[in-house]
Amino acid sequence: MKNENGYAPSAKTIAAISTPQAPGGIGIVRLSGPRAKEIAGKVFTSRHGKTLEDVKGYTALYGRVHDGETDIDEAIALNFTAPASFTGEDVVEISCHGGLYIMRRVLKAVFAAGAVPAGPGEFTRRAFLNGKIGLTEAESVMQIISAQGEQAAKAALAGHDGALEKKIIKIRGMLIEAAAHLSAWADYPEDDIPQVNPEKLQTTLLTVKSEIEHLLRQFDAGRAIREGVATVIAGRPNVGKSTLMNLLAGCERSIVTEYAGTTRDIVEDTVILGDVPLRLSDTAGIRLTDDPVEKIGVDRARGKLREAQLVLAVFDSSQELNGEDRELVSAIRESAAIAVINKSDLPAKIDVQYINKYFQQIVYISALSGEGLQELKDAVAEVLRTSELNPADGILFTERQRDAARQAGDCVTEALTAVESGMTLDAVTVSIEGAVSALLELTGERATEAVVDSVFSHFCVGK
Numbered sequence: 486m487k488n489e490n491g492y493a494p495s496a497k498t499i500a501a502i503s504t505p506q507a508p509g510g511i512g513i514v515r516l517s518g519p520r521a522k523e524i525a526g527k528v529f530t531s532r533h534g535k536t537l538e539d540v541k542g543y544t545a546l547y548g549r550v551h552d553g554e555t556d557i558d559e560a561i562a563l564n565f566t567a568p569a570s571f572t573g574e575d576v577v578e579i580s581c582h583g584g585l586y587i588m589r590r591v592l593k594a595v596f597a598a599g600a601v602p603a604g605p606g607e608f609t610r611r612a613f614l615n616g617k618i619g620l621t622e623a624e625s626v627m628q629i630i631s632a633q634g635e636q637a638a639k640a641a642l643a644g645h646d647g648a649l650e651k652k653i654i655k656i657r658g659m660l661i662e663a664a665a666h667l668s669a670w671a672d673y674p675e676d677d678i679p680q681v682n683p684e685k686l687q688t689t690l691l692t693v694k695s696e697i698e699h700l701l702r703q704f705d706a707g708r709a710i711r712e713g714v715a716t717v718i719a720g721r722p723n724v725g726k727s728t729l730m731n732l733l734a735g736c737e738r739s740i741v742t743e744y745a746g747t748t749r750d751i752v753e754d755t756v757i758l759g760d761v762p763l764r765l766s767d768t769a770g771i772r773l774t775d776d777p778v779e780k781i782g783v784d785r786a787r788g789k790l791r792e793a794q795l796v797l798a799v800f801d802s803s804q805e806l807n808g809e810d811r812e813l814v815s816a817i818r819e820s821a822a823i824a825v826i827n828k829s830d831l832p833a834k835i836d837v838q839y840i841n842k843y844f845q846q847i848v849y850i851s852a853l854s855g856e857g858l859q860e861l862k863d864a865v866a867e868v869l870r871t872s873e874l875n876p877a878d879g880i881l882f883t884e885r886q887r888d889a890a891r892q893a894g895d896c897v898t899e900a901l902t903a904v905e906s907g908m909t910l911d912a913v914t915v916s917i918e919g920a921v922s923a924l925l926e927l928t929g930e931r932a933t934e935a936v937v938d939s940v941f942s943h944f945c946v947g948k
């Protein structure tokens with residue numbers, strides 16, 4: 486028998502430890518499947534003789550968990566009755582003391598009583614297959630678990646509440662309406678179907694395109710907030726890179742002296758600037774040098790620069806620009822970068838016009854006094870586009886989602902080109918249908934088994 490989602494419910498009852506594989510106050514062994522209550526009943530005996538099958542759903546029973554012969558621990562068994570559970574199946578959670586030895590013994594007893602080990606993410610996978618949650622919501626379960634900061638947690642929760650799915654369904658609705666009108670008009674020309682207005686069609690497609698582009702732009706910003714950004718502080722010697730590092734870190738992380746060539750090795754620290762975790766690297770001042778030790782430092786700085794996701798290019802406001810500054814500017818042409826004009830407390834000599842020409846974001850700062858720090862935060866949020874991020878709006882979380890959105894965007898662009906170049910409306914319909922199918926894959930409504938497998942392979946066992 487298949488459920489409304491088109492999947493046959495699983496006959497197997499799975500079990501796993503759902504709390505971390507580490508000692509804790511409480512540990513939970515979770516079972517899900519048609520025999521969950523019966524199997525749990527074989528290893529759990531309640532104090533007052535009630536069984537999990539007698540009591541109604543959402544009842545907690547207190548008792549002992551055992552392996553049929555000896556008691557393992559005292560425990561609480563909580564039952565959820567299908568379909569009103571996380572997985573949509575009968576679920577029992579046995580909460581015992583959170584010692585690893587105890588939890589493993591309980592799990593072993595549950596296996597001996599007839600359950601099979603749950604695969605990675607299998608509980609969430611069953612929730613998806615049983616139509617309890619969409620694929621994007623399932624993916625955000627992982628994001629909620631791994632969120633490190635407030636913004637990231639908020640975004641993950643919004644995804645779990647279906648913000649992305651709603652957004653995709655809205656976009657898809659617009660496309661489906663356009664495609665339906667096109668087909669009806671092409672198939673039943675004698676009926677009274679209003680003629681397709683190419684301008685209106687174009688407007689719809691442009692709206693959809695800009696919504697998809699907006700989602701794609703936010704992908705990188707969302708990732709910056711979730712995973713942090715590899716940020717390199719670079720510049721010629723003595724411009725105040727290490728002073729800036731210390732200002733951002735809030736402690737004396739790097740050595741600062743008035744001598745050029747102080748920093749040799751890369752000094753690293755992670756700081757949260759605004760909402761974004763920056764993995765900072767303070768580097769050696771880039772210049773030609775005969776000092777063999779400094780030379781290694783300069784090479785390392787250049788290497789770091791190539792890997793950087795964001796460069797804070799530091800210049801000394803009190804000095805004229807020199808060849809080393811210009812070399813840095815040309816080395817980071819392709820990178821996301823902010824020009825940080827430091828020592829703003831001193832009389833300015835720097836040629837700002839030159840900097841203006843190459844950087845979109847310029848910040849004046851005194852790393853010594855901290856003046857200008859807020860402007861730097863704003864510039865970082867601007868460059869990484871985290872200032873535009875609105876979790877309630879729906880955010881693409883995973884590369885899988887991003888790729889599907891990209892594909893949909895490409896199809897919409899194709900459809901637009903077809904409309905603009907006066908191609909047959911059939912060609913437009915084909916492209917629109919391509920976009921719809923990419924969006925169906927994004928939400929998981931038409932995802933292949935391979936896609937579903939790969940989504941859940943990233944989960945841990947017990948989730």
Ligand SMILES: Nc1nc2c(ncn2[C@@H]2O[C@H](COP(=O)(O)OP(=O)(O)OP(=O)(O)O)[C@@H](O)[C@H]2O)c(=O)[nH]1
Nearest residue numbers: 722723724725726727728746747748770828852853
């Ligand atoms: N007046 C003023 N001096 C600063 C400022 N920032 C740094 N300095 C001074 O500039 C000198 C060099 O600072 P560092 O932070 O070591 O410079 P750096 O770029 O790390 O230098 P290297 O490691 O040698 O490449 C020190 O004497 C700092 O006190 C600033 O904003 N204003």
Ligand SMILES: [Mg+2]
Nearest residue numbers: 726727747748
């Ligand atoms: Mg330094």
